Amino acid sequence: MQWAPRQHRVTHMTKTELIQFIAEECNFSKADASRALEATLKGIQESVVNGDGLQIPGFGSFTVKERAARTGRNPQTGAEMQIPASKSVAFKNGKALKDAVNS
Secondary structure, three states, X not given: OOOOOOOOOOOOOOHHHHHHHHHHHHOOXXXXXXXXXXXXXXXXXXXXXXXXXXXXXXXXXXXXXXXXXXXEEOOOOOOEEEEOOEEEEEEEEOHHHHHHHOO
């Protein structure tokens, strides 16, 4: 099945649509596809939370980026404020995904 976005949403696939796609591509029931997706997402999350990151050749990699504490400004008052250090997840696409998007 070729996924086609709905007319009112041009750029986003919903989780339900992704489960439907997995079910059709793998000949799974929707329940099995949903469990497979949940297990995949849990694996990605655990890998990133543990600081290991995740590399999927041809698709991309998930890594944790650390942001240092810094001084910022409140946009409403202009007052200086301290922004605490934090971590965020970064995704870098692989060559095959980049080529597919650009074709």
